[in-house]
Amino acid sequence: xxxxxxxxxxxxxxxxxxxxxxxxxxxxxxxKEDTLKAVxxxxxxxxxxxxxxxxxxxxxxxxxxxxxxxxxxxxxFKSIENALVKGRKLKIQIYSSGLxxxxxxxxxxxxxxxxxxxxxxxxxxxxxxxRPILTISDIDGFSQKGGMITxxxxxxxxxxxxxxxxxxxxxxxxxxxxxxxARLVTEETSEHKQ
Amino acid sequence: xxxLNSDKMKLKKATVGMIMHRFKLNKSCFIYLYEKYHLTFNxxxxxxxxxxxxxxxxxxSELTELSIEELMSRKVITASKTEQTFxxxxxxxxxxxxxxxxxxxATSIPEALRMVxxxxxxxxxxxxxAISARGFNGRFANKLLVLIDGRAVYSPAFSGVYWEINxxxxxxxxxxxxxxxxxxxxxxxxxxxxxxxxxxxxxxETQGELVSVTAGNEYQSAAVRYGNKFDEQGHYRVYTKYxxxxxxxxxxxxxxxxxxxxxxxxxxxxxxxxxxxxxxLQGDVYTGDINQNFIVPSESSLTGGKRVLxxxxxxxxxxxxxxxxxxxxxxxxxxxxxxxHLRRNGxxxxxxxxxxDFDFQHELAVVKNHEVSWGLEYRLHIExxxxxxxxxxxxxxxxxxxxxxxxxxxxxLFDNRLTVTIGSKVEYHTLSDFEFQPNIRxxxxxxxxxxxxAAFSRATRTPSxxxxxxxxxxxxxxxxxxxxxxKIVLHSNSDFKSEDVLSYELGxxxxxxxxxxxxxxxxxxxxxxxxxxxxxxxxxxGEIPLRMTNDExxxxxxxxxxxxxxxxxxxxxxLAYTYLGMDYEQKKNKIGAVSGIGFPTGDAxxxxxxxxxxxxxxxxxxxxxxxxxxxxxxxxxxVVVNPSQLPPVQSYxxxxxxxxxxxxxxxxxxxxxxxxxNAERVEYLNxxxxxxTQVERSFYGQLKWKF
Numbered sequence: 001x002x003x004x005x006x007x008x009x010x011x012x013x014x015x016x017x018x019x020x021x022x023x024x025x026x027x028x029x030x031x032k033e034d035t036l037k038a039v040x041x042x043x044x045x046x047x048x049x050x051x052x053x054x055x056x057x058x059x060x061x062x063x064x065x066x067x068x069x070x071x072x073x074x075x076x077f078k079s080i081e082n083a084l085v086k087g088r089k090l091k092i093q094i095y096s097s098g099l100x101x102x103x104x105x106x107x108x109x110x111x112x113x114x115x116x117x118x119x120x121x122x123x124x125x126x127x128x129x130x131r132p133i134l135t136i137s138d139i140d141g142f143s144q145k146g147g148m149i150t151x152x153x154x155x156x157x158x159x160x161x162x163x164x165x166x167x168x169x170x171x172x173x174x175x176x177x178x179x180x181x182a183r184l185v186t187e188e189t190s191e192h193k194q
Numbered sequence: 195x196x197x198l199n200s201d202k203m204k205l206k207k208a209t210v211g212m213i214m215h216r217f218k219l220n221k222s223c224f225i226y227l228y229e230k231y232h233l234t235f236n237x238x239x240x241x242x243x244x245x246x247x248x249x250x251x252x253x254x255s256e257l258t259e260l261s262i263e264e265l266m267s268r269k270v271i272t273a274s275k276t277e278q279t280f281x282x283x284x285x286x287x288x289x290x291x292x293x294x295x296x297x298x299x300a301t302s303i304p305e306a307l308r309m310v311x312x313x314x315x316x317x318x319x320x321x322x323x324a325i326s327a328r329g330f331n332g333r334f335a336n337k338l339l340v341l342i343d344g345r346a347v348y349s350p351a352f353s354g355v356y357w358e359i360n361x362x363x364x365x366x367x368x369x370x371x372x373x374x375x376x377x378x379x380x381x382x383x384x385x386x387x388x389x390x391x392x393x394x395x396x397x398x399e400t401q402g403e404l405v406s407v408t409a410g411n412e413y414q415s416a417a418v419r420y421g422n423k424f425d426e427q428g429h430y431r432v433y434t435k436y437x438x439x440x441x442x443x444x445x446x447x448x449x450x451x452x453x454x455x456x457x458x459x460x461x462x463x464x465x466x467x468x469x470x471x472x473x474x475l476q477g478d479v480y481t482g483d484i485n486q487n488f489i490v491p492s493e494s495s496l497t498g499g500k501r502v503l504x505x506x507x508x509x510x511x512x513x514x515x516x517x518x519x520x521x522x523x524x525x526x527x528x529x530x531x532x533x534x535h536l537r538r539n540g541x542x543x544x545x546x547x548x549x550x551d552f553d554f555q556h557e558l559a560v561v562k563n564h565e566v567s568w569g570l571e572y573r574l575h576i577e578x579x580x581x582x583x584x585x586x587x588x589x590x591x592x593x594x595x596x597x598x599x600x601x602x603x604x605x606x607l608f609d610n611r612l613t614v615t616i617g618s619k620v621e622y623h624t625l626s627d628f629e630f631q632p633n634i635r636x637x638x639x640x641x642x643x644x645x646x647x648a649a650f651s652r653a654t655r656t657p658s659x660x661x662x663x664x665x666x667x668x669x670x671x672x673x674x675x676x677x678x679x680x681k682i683v684l685h686s687n688s689d690f691k692s693e694d695v696l697s698y699e700l701g702x703x704x705x706x707x708x709x710x711x712x713x714x715x716x717x718x719x720x721x722x723x724x725x726x727x728x729x730x731x732x733x734x735x736g737e738i739p740l741r742m743t744n745d746e747x748x749x750x751x752x753x754x755x756x757x758x759x760x761x762x763x764x765x766x767x768x769l770a771y772t773y774l775g776m777d778y779e780q781k782k783n784k785i786g787a788v789s790g791i792g793f794p795t796g797d798a799x800x801x802x803x804x805x806x807x808x809x810x811x812x813x814x815x816x817x818x819x820x821x822x823x824x825x826x827x828x829x830x831x832x833v834v835v836n837p838s839q840l841p842p843v844q845s846y847x848x849x850x851x852x853x854x855x856x857x858x859x860x861x862x863x864x865x866x867x868x869x870x871x872n873a874e875r876v877e878y879l880n881x882x883x884x885x886x887t888q889v890e891r892s893f894y895g896q897l898k899w900k901f
Binding site for chain 1: 226258260262263266267268270330466469470472520521523524525526557558559560561562563564565610642707708791
């Protein structure tokens with residue numbers, strides 16, 4: 001049998017399967033939540049200005065450090081792994097145990113705090129508080145506790161909250177465009193216990 | 195291989211494009227296929243899989259080009275997340291999540307363990323289980339460590355785990371992590387072939403009231419849990435649960451009268467007083483009446499033992515406290531202390547045990563690419579026995595001390611492409627001596643979704659009181675009719691040493707998004723100093739004395755596969771396959787190889803092949819259907835010394851079905867049928883005084899109501 005016969009057969013199978021899977025899969029073209037969150041956090045990098053000292057003392061990469069269990073699937077990573085931010089290649093490091101040495105922290109420009117570190121978030125934020133590192137998380141109330149950006153799911157769309165005070169304290173500049181699009185939040189006044 | 199001419203290719207691309215446009219499908223998978231066809235032509239299977247998978251994928255590469263406003267306007271799929279917690283562990287790991295547990299229809303932890311590759315799970319009677327990893331199974335399977343929220347439930351009396359008394363409200367289980375292979379360098383003693391770690395939910399996740407009622411022909415239960423807050427950062431829950439289980443049937447199909455019931459209650463408190471301190475307290479108490487059968491030696495009969503049907507009592511409780519302290523981003527520690535009391539009486543044993551355990555662990559990332567952890571543990575067992583018909587122990591009271599320390603470093607090399615974990619544990623136990631248990635593990639991140647790992651480790655198994663201090667009266671019939679049937683007495687051996695294993699493991703795993711994952715582990719284990727029963731000099735007429743020795747060697751090897759595929763959002767297939775090979779070095783003058791507390795048995799105490807296939811369907815947004823198919827090989831020559839010529843345990847196929855319905859978000863109704871295709875089967879025989887019982891077909895209905 002000719003190979004084109006096999007090709008047609010293959011093609012036929014594909015089409016049949018596509019039709020079979022339509023009723024359940026295609027209501028709307030949707031993106032996986034984690035993929036969109038990954039893309040978001042990469043995008044934020046474009047709207048944030050790090051102090052020269054932070055950019056100078058590391059290599060020609062922009063460190064994207066995930067603290068805690070990896071919240072992103074492979075597809076989400078694929079979408080950002082070769083992306084450039086300010087001409088720098090994004091360098092993703094996952095610290096799944098939630099432990100991060102001071103040494104390693106020097107190379108982080110962005111810290112994404114995973115849901116697995118929810119109970120430690122205040123502690124993490126206390127450590128990162130005065131450092132020029134962009135802190136992002138999808139933990140509820142992260143920005144109220146002193147985190148810079150919180151990704152929130154509202155009616156199946158991903159929005160974000162910004163805590164401008166946290167940016168200021170860390171010496172990071174955030175573009176006014178991002179501020180305009182965000183919901184601004186203020187920090188809880190309760191004292192941070194250590 | 196033919197090459198598609200460009201016109202044909204264009205045409206096909208255009209057609210595909212139209213279809214994709216019409217149905218708004220992702221193109222990457224198709225284009226990939228069409229561009230690859232002339233290279234990998236025989237990829238029919240691949241294309242089918244790819245087609246199904248393509249409905250999940252979205253053109254990610256384009257997303258980074260979108261503006262923030264556009265991102266904000268995109269709708270997202272909040273995927274039912276397949277957790278890949280362990281994709282970076284250099285070990286054979288399988289996790290049963292709450293959802294797996296719920297949909298399995300299991301009413302106890304052992305039943306759920308049947309889905310795990312590499313485990314041998316068999317039910318001896320309604321209240322006894324034989325569970326092991328990588329072989330050496332038995333009621334007193336001694337090479338598997340079981341932890342419930344950090345508390346070791348491994349018995350120092352006869353080794354192994356009394357599964358029947360270790361229960362909790364299944365709705366409150368967060369996950370069960372099963373790690374096959376030696377975990378000795380970090381975990382507690384006796385994690386020779388594996389560790390089962392049952393982890394309950396945080397009390398913040400179990401707020402409000404929950405009522406769960408189950409009624410069926412074999413099993414009935416009722417459980418209530420209440421959770422609330424205190425302070426700003428504190429949560430607690432209390433629960434109580436009662437269940438009763440009907441008896442199974444004996445080999446003639448008559449009621450084996452091994453019904454039992456248990457009542458338990460407990461609490462858990464989680465409190466985060468400051469951002470760097472977390473406290474957890476939990477406790478539980480239980481009491482149960484366990485009807486059980488044993489065959490004991492009979493003075494009057496030489497051809498058969500005497501069946502004893504009795505109501506044994508089991509009660510106890512535990513209390514555990516843990517303090518987690520985060521010192522900095524790079525350092526955190528955990529201190530845990532627990533107390534447990536356990537009592538058990540009956541024909542088999544009359545035992546009381548008090549355990550106190552103190553455990554400290556510190557994890558720190560001192561320098562880049564190094565994660566160091568170290569820990570100390572002290573455990574005291576105060577163990578008392580009264581003579582029972584089968585087991586008598588001398589000295590009747592003994593204190594056992596366990597002291598251990600471990601140190602481990604996880605090193606990231608080549609930009610974390612390669613992770614090397616090297617560590618060791620040093621352990622002292624009253625019944626053995628200092629034991630050195632090192633391991634080295636390599637994990638290679640072959641690509642962003644592929645891992646290849648290898649491990650070499652040594653682990654030891656501490657002798658039990660049973661092996662050191664006990665005498666067991668077993669009844670048995672010799673294999674040839676010429677021999678006289680008689681009373682067999684198994685004597686312990688005070689020179690008994692620890693068993694040890696050298697283990698070589700190799701694993702591979704890969705995954706695509708959250709819709710497909712595949713994990714394969716192969717291992718080769720080389721055991722030495724295994725327990726064995728040796729024929730001793732006959733001193734009393736009518737009594738065959740056996741003496742435990744431990745100079746037996748064995749080798750095991752195996753393959754464990756698990757695959758998880760979600761072809762479409764509403765369907766999930768989970769496969770587990772286990773192959774286990776075993777080779778004992780038989781010595782003359784020995785009755786047979788042994789495991790557990792040391793009873794003469796045949797070579798193969800574990801099935802060679804096992805398959806579990808779970809198919810889950812979401813029939814509608816509130817209806818679930820689960821079909822669980824399992825195949826388990828026969829267990830040849832399970833017991834040499836046994837009360838009468840017992841048939842070997844036969845292979846079996848079984849099907850469980852669960853239909854679940856959520857009429858309201860707080861209400862869940864389910865009907866479950868277990869062992870539907872097979873009326874009755876013997877799954878396992880107790881090592882001593884076996885009275886074989888058969889697992890029956892069963893049905894139950896369940897209501898869970900949260901408010």
